[in-house]
Amino acid sequence: KDRRFPLAFALTLRESFSSGQTDLYVAKGAGHSGSSQAPGYPAAVRSFLERHWPERP
Numbered sequence: 001k002d003r004r005f006p007l008a009f010a011l012t013l014r015e016s017f018s019s020g021q022t023d024l025y026v027a028k029g030a031g032h033s034g035s036s037q038a039p040g041y042p043a044a045v046r047s048f049l050e051r052h053w054p055e056r057p
Helices: 007-015 041-052
Strands: none
Touching: none
16 A cells, blocks of 8 residues: 555546546555556556557667
């Protein structure tokens, strides 16, 4: 559980952007810095980059 940036804050932040501009990846049980260690994190980042930055150098 992230005590520095609660999920409710992340949901509010996501809602402040236009539809399609954001993704919210929630790593269940991870703390503030632990989400990047969750099994689904690399795929979530890769998917976001492929959609928003399709032609990388």
